[in-house]
Amino acid sequence: MITSIRLVNFKNFADETLRIGPFTVIVGANASGKSNIRDAFRFLHGIGRNYTLAEIIGGKSRSDWEPIRGAANEIIRFGQEMFSIEVEMKLDYERERSEKAHYMIEIGPDERKPGEFQIKKEKLKIESETIYIAQSDGEKLRVHGAWDKEQKEILLESNRAVPMQLIDHFQVEAVSQKVFRKLIPKMADIYFILSDMRFLELSPDRMREASFPGANVLGDFGENLPTVLEEICIDPERQEILTSWVHELTPMDVQGFDFPRDPSGRIHLRLCEANGRQVSAYSASDGTLRFLAMLAVLLGRNPRGLYFFEEIDTGIHPARQWLLLELIEKQAAKEDIQIITTTHAPDLLTFVNDSTFENMSVVCRLEDSHDAIIRRVAELPNARELRKSQGLGRLLTEGWMETALAFTEDYDEAEGDGE
Ligand SMILES: Nc1ncnc2c1ncn2[C@@H]1O[C@H](COP(=O)(O)OP(=O)(O)OP(=O)(O)O)[C@@H](O)[C@H]1O
Ligand SMILES: [Mg+2]
Incomplete structure (x- = not known):
């Protein structure tokens, strides 16, 4: 790693x-x-x-x-x-x-x-x-x-x-x-x-497409979602975990998945709800598909390597963001994977666990400079105390990180300016 x-x-x-x-x-x-x-x-x-x-x-x-x-x-x-x-x-x-x-x-x-x-x-x-x-x-x-x-x-x-x-x-x-x-x-x-x-830029439209048998690696836009999920569902234990997370993350009463073939052999995705209703990937919501793609990454067989997700919160309701966070934190601690994400979402920050907090950094351009600096949030003055008393989300919204950085930076203008 x-x-x-x-x-x-x-x-x-x-x-x-x-x-x-x-x-x-x-x-x-x-x-x-x-x-x-x-x-x-x-x-x-x-x-x-x-x-x-x-x-x-x-x-x-x-x-x-x-x-x-x-x-x-x-x-x-x-x-x-x-x-x-x-x-x-x-x-x-x-x-x-x-x-x-x-x-x-x-x-x-x-x-x-x-x-x-x-x-x-x-x-x-x-x-x-x-x-x-x-x-x-x-x-x-x-x-x-x-x-x-x-x-x-x-x-x-x-x-x-x-x-x-x-x-x-x-x-x-x-x-x-x-x-x-x-x-x-x-x-x-x-x-x-x-x-x-892997550099994931999930596109709901690409995730809706049917996939070819054997194409069981999730593409960077989320392609091949049906085949990847079908592979997860072969193992009843992982299917159970997948279903329960979808249940948690979306308001749908999802009981399982179905993977019908069309005449050309391509595999489609359908979500089965408790009332016997089936929702195809074509009409599933964008957020549901995003969740499914992230679940496909995190619950796939032998997940390995580094995943870079830009703005992981995109399209996900604040009330569900902490659940997604919990899932990532759990899987990243357990499996051979590393996940790096950028975010602008205060709610996501508020709920990070202690270990994620230690690996959270802020990127900031100081006034009068073209250059950016990177600092661990945990190293900013009083960060730990303020996290407890106010929550990181609030600190992000108020621009505290940038302010704290500007105060503490022993900034050499001549060198930092690059001019
Ligand atoms: N070669 C370069 N030298 C100096 N600065 C550069 C260079 N290339 C890009 N930049 C700066 O990097 C900025 C783009 O940064 P970047 O795309 O990483 O922003 P970001 O933090 O991802 O923002 P957002 O949250 O909007 O996606 C440009 O606006 C420019 O100021
Ligand atoms: Mg960006």
């Missing part, structure tokens, strides 16, 4: 770190930079998919990938030359012992090709061991690594992250590198973590 992300000269962040837990909540005013954090995760996700920088940033020749918002022109903080992203990870997948990994990638313009980027520096450290350090010579990446005591360097392309290139390099070279073979699973772990990310 990812435990923190540091952004240097990425979009409107000069040098900020966000702590990440099983469930992380990001709050902040409009245009403060919350979605820019999401863009940083999407960048890392592109690395995990082994895409080139041109593909990740500009969406070049990829039909399955949207460019990063603002693409090449706006990914680097205005007025700066390069940006870097660093992540701390806990590698504990299929291992008895967990190890701490530190991955850093720095990107700048490719001087040879206007409008394109190259990796300037890249580093992977696991515990205290540096696995590799890569540095650009303007054309290629010069890589030194833990596999070679003599520090003989390897030359790799500078438009794609190192680990996969290294694995290919050693396969082609067919060098009997015992040390390197030991490193491969560790590098693969980094890729698993980075590639196992």
Whole structure:
């Protein structure tokens, strides 16, 4: 799992770190930079998919990938030359012992090709061991690594992250590198973590569509909802949990689900109510479908990886938000998943549990500055006491977080302004 992300000269962040837990909540005013954090995760996700920088940033020749918002022109903080992203990870997948990994990638313009980027520096450290350090010579990446005591360097392309290139390099070279073979699973772990990310932008219309048999991964817009729910319902125990949550979350008296096939074999979704009435996905409400999609994520078999939900409260009645919150907190604590969400909803904040509170951050642009800062809400002065006495929702509505930040920030204008 990812435990923190540091952004240097990425979009409107000069040098900020966000702590990440099983469930992380990001709050902040409009245009403060919350979605820019999401863009940083999407960048890392592109690395995990082994895409080139041109593909990740500009969406070049990829039909399955949207460019990063603002693409090449706006990914680097205005007025700066390069940006870097660093992540701390806990590698504990299929291992008895967990190890701490530190991955850093720095990107700048490719001087040879206007409008394109190259990796300037890249580093992977696991515990205290540096696995590799890569540095650009303007054309290629010069890589030194833990596999070679003599520090003989390897030359790799500078438009794609190192680990996969290294694995290919050693396969082609067919060098009997015992040390390197030991490193491969560790590098693969980094890729698993980075590639196992999902960015959900639920669209009720897409969720209403019938799905094809076997398409049992929920799409980013909520596609394939019928097949994913049907798979959950194969297990009576999980069907029971699913039904009881739908019961709690919506005013419908849902007793179960039905998945009829149409003549072309596509699977449809119907909700069965107590009075024998059936409601098809086509006429189910938007909020019901959103709940169902979130339940599909949280109750699916072996849920894994990191999910980024923008504005999780969208379309959900305040009186139900705390229930959704309870479900997420419960599942995130239990399963191998991490959920990051942005929100503007005071009611959601009021009901977060203590552990979520510790992983709640505020993003804020201080007056007279273009840059944004990220701070843990729990670290703001008197935050714990005020949370108890007034509730976080009220503090959000009153703009207390921004005010508290502005008071406490030892703010160096010259540096923070970026001008
Ligand atoms: N390259 C850049 N350098 C400096 N600032 C940038 C850069 N790119 C974007 N920004 C700033 O980031 C802002 C957008 O931030 P973002 O989309 O993350 O806001 P948000 O917190 O998600 O807001 P909302 O709640 O409205 O969705 C822009 O308005 C701009 O001020
Ligand atoms: Mg946003």
